[in-house]
Amino acid sequence: MLPLLADLKTTMSLLSERSLILENWMYIAPVILLIATYLYVTENRNHRRRNANNSSKENLTSLAESEYIGEYQEENSPSEEYVSLLENVKHKPFPGAKIVLDGGATRFYEIANDRRSVRKYSRRSVDFSVIEKCIQTAGTGPSGAHTQPWTFCVVGNSEMKQAIREIIENEELENYAKRMSRKWTTDLGPLRTNHIKEYLTDAPYLILVFKKVYGIRTDGQKQQHYYNEISVSIATGILLCALQCAGLNSLISTPLNCGPALRQLLNRPVNEKLLVLLPVGYAADDCEVPDLQRKPLDEIMVKY
Numbered sequence: 122m123l124p125l126l127a128d129l130k131t132t133m134s135l136l137s138e139r140s141l142i143l144e145n146w147m148y149i150a151p152v153i154l155l156i157a158t159y160l161y162v163t164e165n166r167n168h169r170r171r172n173a174n175n176s177s178k179e180n181l182t183s184l185a186e187s188e189y190i191g192e193y194q195e196e197n198s199p200s201e202e203y204v205s206l207l208e209n210v211k212h213k214p215f216p217g218a219k220i221v222l223d224g225g226a227t228r229f230y231e232i233a234n235d236r237r238s239v240r241k242y243s244r245r246s247v248d249f250s251v252i253e254k255c256i257q258t259a260g261t262g263p264s265g266a267h268t269q270p271w272t273f274c275v276v277g278n279s280e281m282k283q284a285i286r287e288i289i290e291n292e293e294l295e296n297y298a299k300r301m302s303r304k305w306t307t308d309l310g311p312l313r314t315n316h317i318k319e320y321l322t323d324a325p326y327l328i329l330v331f332k333k334v335y336g337i338r339t340d341g342q343k344q345q346h347y348y349n350e351i352s353v354s355i356a357t358g359i360l361l362c363a364l365q366c367a368g369l370n371s372l373i374s375t376p377l378n379c380g381p382a383l384r385q386l387l388n389r390p391v392n393e394k395l396l397v398l399l400p401v402g403y404a405a406d407d408c409e410v411p412d413l414q415r416k417p418l419d420e421i422m423v424k425y
């Protein structure tokens with residue numbers, strides 16, 4: 122009888138305890154809420170402190186966001202043994218520049234200053250070996266880690282030039298009508314450019330300059346092409362000067378939104394992207410250019 126009584130007593134006291142909690146819930150609930158809030162705030166603060174520590178460590182080793190070295194960014198893989206493409210390159214003495222132009226820098230300035238963007242060409246033929254030499258000259262340009270990330274496609278075939286013209290004129294019609302801002306087309310107005318590009322079929326040659334945004338190593342792995350756009354732009358500048366020295370005229374053109382279609386037409390691989398297209402040849406007899414002024418030296422140079 123006695124154990125039965127004890128059980129009953131325990132059950133009763135439990136019930137009364139439960140009812141105590143239920144009875145006093147309005148005092149207990151705020152206390153629980155307070156404890157939970159305190160725990161949440163403390164954990165949050167610790168989490169932020171941990172993150173701040175990590176990111177300050179990262180900032181010491183990573184580049185600023187604006188630093189641009191190319192589209193494809195190679196990841197370090199700890200398991201791979203990486204070998205530089207220039208691994209076996211030896212160094213040799215270099216005596217400095219040996220071949221100089223008569224008249225030096227002044228003569229070169231005169232040649233460069235004589236260059237104008239030509240948008241109207243004669244059909245007079247051009248010796249292909251001269252084009253080859255000018256492209257060989259462009260290929261002497263410096264490049265990030267000597268990756269030489271360029272391909273110069275020369276088109277002399279009439280049907281192909283026509284196909285290029287069609288692609289570009291169709292896109293340019295859209296560009297001028299819809300894609301370019303009114304400010305942009307207004308700025309271009311004095312240059313008298315529009316979507317009709319007769320020079321694409323009149324000029325004896327078109328040179329399409331592609332930047333290789335990454336390379337492919339012999340083992341099939343991608344090769345980072347550091348600063349590929351800057352490298353190809355410099356090479357293109359050298360090409361412009363070489364063409365000018367050879368007495369040829371050209372135009373840097375950037376056919377907006379035509380890159381993929383032109384890449385496919387020329388059957389170029391996916392790692393190549395069109396940078397610029399140059400018609401090359403002799404200016405037409407009735408060619409005109411806008412009478413533009415170049416900034417004087419004291420506006421473009423700062424001496425320290």
Ligand SMILES: Cc1cc2nc3c(=O)[nH]c(=O)nc-3n(C[C@H](O)[C@H](O)[C@H](O)COP(=O)(O)O)c2cc1C
Binds near residue numbers: 238239312314375
């Ligand atoms: C990056 C770049 C893009 C250009 N794009 C075009 C273009 O798409 N079409 C065009 O007719 N001219 C183009 N030009 C040529 C400029 O309009 C020309 O260089 C400028 O008006 C100065 O004239 P100049 O080259 O005769 O000194 C481009 C020039 C550069 C440098």
